[in-house]
Amino acid sequence: MFSPGGPTVRELAVQGLSSVERGYDLLAPKFDATPFRTPERVLDATAAALRPLGPYARGLDLCCGTGAGVGVLQRLCTEGVVGLDRSAGMLAAGRASAAGPVEWVRADALALPFGPAFQLVVSFGAFGHFLPSQRPALFRRVSEVLCGGGRFAFPVAAPPRPGSAAYWATLGFDTAMRLRNAVHRPRFVMYYRTFPLREVLADLHAADLVPRLHPLPDLGRRPDGTPRAALVVATRTRRAARGVGPSRHGPGAEHGPVAEGPLRPAC
Structure with a gap:
């Protein structure tokens, strides 16, 4: 995903359901091939x-x-x-x-x-x-x-300007992460609108x-x-x-x- 050698959707899902530390341990070998x-x-x-x-x-x-x-x-x-x-x-x-x-x-x-x-x-x-x-x-x-x-x-x-694609993308991501952390442990803390x-x-x-x-x-x-x-x-x-x-x-x-x-x- 993202570029040759990048993580698959399944790998990203496993990472996202892990803790922050464990998630990045899993992603590390392919991290530089991602937009992150x-x-x-x-x-x-x-x-x-x-x-x-x-x-x-x-x-x-x-x-x-x-x-x-x-x-x-x-x-x-x-x-x-x-x-x-x-x-x-x-x-x-x-x-x-x-x-x-x-x-x-x-x-x-x-x-x-x-x-x-x-x-x-x-x-x-x-x-x-x-x-x-x-x-x-x-x-x-x-x-x-x-x-x-x-x-x-x-x-x-x-x-991002209110109503722009980036505005809705960051709002949607943060909302999804809050829902994920409300129902699943360990938490994965990563938000775009808290800074x-x-x-x-x-x-x-x-x-x-x-x-x-x-x-x-x-x-x-x-x-x-x-x-x-x-x-x-x-x-x-x-x-x-x-x-x-x-x-x-x-x-x-x-x-x-x-x-x-x-x-x-x-x-």
């Missing part, structure tokens, strides 16, 4: 927007999957790149295909096993796996692993992350001429970074091979 992988043009636009805001020493791809964002960090970071995900299968796929040294860590994004070690954290296409009630805690964890002045970046798309920008920006501010929007015009424009996508770049205030002690990987984190030595606190 972040397109290269989004990755290129993100890298281009972030480059002038650097430099960056260490970078973290949060909820990295098979490592699409890892490639962005490898272009920008000079002292090391980490990919973190809960799915062992996705990490294994990323490790098998990665070019260059990467540290792969299996851990929960809501319990990041690092101190303030990064100048840049990116995430692509993962926020639908977090309920709105979890978002403040997620952003606080990100804030804690950033050095003062470090940046948290992720692309966002303009919301409104106004609320997201407020949650970033609450986590001592100051957000700015950077238009991504290379990803197209809407009929009114405004860009279809933007990059949210949230900077950790240096004042908030004071007093946060460094730490190594915490209990429960599983590590891939460390190609450049152990990750040390950077600030």
Whole structure:
């Protein structure tokens, strides 16, 4: 399905009836042959927007999957790149295909096993796996692993116009997922309409992350001429970074091979 080598309808159904972690373990060998992988043009636009805001020493791809964002960090970071995900299968796929040294860590994004070690954290296409009630805690964890002045970046798309095909498609998908989760366990948390920008920006501010929007015009424009996508770049205030002690990987984190030595606190 989707492209040669992609998953079949049956495989997607089995994935959708599993937990998030187990579902992605099952999908991992064929994930890069699906539309769910972040397109290269989004990755290129993100890298281009972030480059002038650097430099960056260490970078973290949060909820990295098979490592699409890892490639962005490898272009920008000079002292090391980490990919973190809960799915062992996705990490294994990323490790098998990665070019260059990467540290792969299996851990929960809501319990990041690092101190303030990064100048840049990116995430692509993962926020639908977090309920709105979890978002403040997620952003606080990100804030804690950033050095003062470090940046948290992720692309966002303009919301579909009411009544458009995309509007009805996302509404239908989220409704189906809510019904599925009401009657079936384990839940598979994945929604498209639970990340409104106004609320997201407020949650970033609450986590001592100051957000700015950077238009991504290379990803197209809407009929009114405004860009279809933007990059949210949230900077950790240096004042908030004071007093946060460094730490190594915490209990429960599983590590891939460390190609450049152990990750040390950077600030």
